[in-house]
Amino acid sequence: MRIASLGSGSKGNATLVQYRETTILVDNGFSLRRFQQRLQRFEIEPKSIDAVLLTHEHGDHSSGVERLCANFGLPLWTAVGTARAALTPEFDYHRLVAGQPVSIGAIDVLPVTVPHDASEPLQFIFQQADSGKRLGILTDTGHITSHIVEAFGRLDALLLEFNYDAEMLASGPYPDYLKQRVGGNHGHLSNEQSLELLRRIDTSSLNCLIAAHISEKNNTAGIVDRLIRELDDVPAPILANQETGFDWITI
Numbered sequence: 001m002r003i004a005s006l007g008s009g010s011k012g013n014a015t016l017v018q019y020r021e022t023t024i025l026v027d028n029g030f031s032l033r034r035f036q037q038r039l040q041r042f043e044i045e046p047k048s049i050d051a052v053l054l055t056h057e058h059g060d061h062s063s064g065v066e067r068l069c070a071n072f073g074l075p076l077w078t079a080v081g082t083a084r085a086a087l088t089p090e091f092d093y094h095r096l097v098a099g100q101p102v103s104i105g106a107i108d109v110l111p112v113t114v115p116h117d118a119s120e121p122l123q124f125i126f127q128q129a130d131s132g133k134r135l136g137i138l139t140d141t142g143h144i145t146s147h148i149v150e151a152f153g154r155l156d157a158l159l160l161e162f163n164y165d166a167e168m169l170a171s172g173p174y175p176d177y178l179k180q181r182v183g184g185n186h187g188h189l190s191n192e193q194s195l196e197l198l199r200r201i202d203t204s205s206l207n208c209l210i211a212a213h214i215s216e217k218n219n220t221a222g223i224v225d226r227l228i229r230e231l232d233d234v235p236a237p238i239l240a241n242q243e244t245g246f247d248w249i250t251i
Contacts, residue, residue, distance in 0.1 A: 001107070001128050001135055003159065005245025006030065006038040008212040012242070013061050015137065015159070016042065017126050022105030025052045026124065026137060027061040028068050035064055042248065046072045051104045053096070054078035056118035056140060057086035066091055077102070079111070081120025098122060103129060112151045114141040117186040125151060135159075135251055139213045142186040144197050153201040157208035157251040159240070160197070162228075163188035164218035172218050182218070191219065191227055198234055208251055212240040 006014040012029035023044060028035055036046060052074050054065050066087055069076045076093040078086075083093050096102065098113035110125040118140075126135045136152045139161035152158065169183055169190075181187050189197075194211075211224045221239045228237045240246050 001126065001133050001157075001251045002248050003135060003157065003210070003251065004042055004248045005159075005210075005212070005240050006035065006042075007242055007245045008240035009214065009216060009242035010060050012063075013139070013213070014038070014064075014245075016044070017107065017135065017137075018248075019126075019128050020106040022107050023049050024104060024107060024109070024126070025049050025074075027055055028052065028064040029060040029062065030064045032064060032067050032071060035068060038245075046074070049074050051094075052076045053109065053124060054082055054086065055123060056116060056121035057082050058118060058140070061140070062086040077104075077109075079120035079122055082118065082122070085119040096122060106130065110151070112138075112148065114138070114148065115145065115186050116140045116142055117181065117184075125155070133251055138197075139163075139189075141189050142184060144189075144193055144200070149197065149200050152197070153203075154205060155201075155203075156205055157210070157249075158206060159210040159212050160194050161189045161213040162191050162194050162211045162219065162224045163213050164190050164215045165220070165223055166190050166192065168220075169215075169218040174217070182215075188213070188215075191224060195227060195231065198228075198231055203233055207235055208249060209235050209237045210240055210246065210249070211237045214239065214241070216242060 001019040004016045014028045015026040101110045108127040111122040135157045
C-alpha cells in the first residue's frame with residue numbers, strides 16, 4: 001500500500017491511497033483543472049480512480065469533489081450528513097457509516113467518527129484486504145477522544161494533522177471568533193494534541209508518520225518536525241505541504 005498527497009492545508013486537500021490495482025482518493029478541495037494538473041505527476045488518469053471518499057463538507061476538502069465525480073463517472077462515498085451539506089440533492093453517492101467497514105477493491109476502509117464542526121465528519125483507516133497492513137488518516141479533528149485512541153492504534157502508517165501551535169494561534173492574525181473555532185473542541189488538532197495522541201496509541205508497528213494540514217499562519221514545519229523528533233519510538237516525520245503535498249510513500 002502507498003499514499004501520496006496533491007496538497008495539504010487550508011487552501012485545498014486531496015490524498016491518494018493505492019494498493020495493487022485499487023486507487024482511492026480522499027477529498028478534493030481543488031478545482032477540476034488544478035486537480036488534473038496536480039495529478040499528472042503521479043501518472044494516474046482521473047478515470048482510473050476507483051472511489052472518492054469525502055470526509056466532510058468544508059470547502060478545502062469538498063469543493064472539487066462533485067464535479068470531479070460527475071466528469072469522470074467516479075463513485076463517491078460519504079456520510080449522509082456530509083452529502084446533504086456538500087452535494088446537490090440529485091447527486092448519487094454510496095453511504096458511509098462510522099464503524100461500519102466497506103471493501104473497495106483490494107482495500108478495506110473503516111470510517112471513524114471525529115469531533116469537528118461539520119454535519120457528520122469522518123476520518124479513515126485503510127487496510128490491505130489480503131495482508132493486514134494498516135494506514136490511518138486523521139485530520140480536521142477538534143480533540144482526541146478515547147474512541148480515536150482505540151481506532152488509531154497499531155497502525156503501520158499514519159497521516160496526522162498538526163494544524164496549529166497554540167502560542168502562534170493566540171498571537172496570530174486570525175480574528176477572535178476564528179481563533180476560538182480553530183482551537184475549540186470541534187476545530188483542529190494543535191501540535192500538543194497530536195503529540196498526545198502519539199503518546200497514547202500503540203506505535204510499536206508504526207514505520208511511517210506524515211504530519212499534515214499544517215497551518216501556514218499559525219504553525220511552521222520546523223516546529224512540527226522538532227517536536228515529533230523529541231518523541232521516543234516514533235519515526236522521523238514526513239511533512240506535507242500546501243503546494244506539493246508529498247510524493248508516493250510506500251507503507
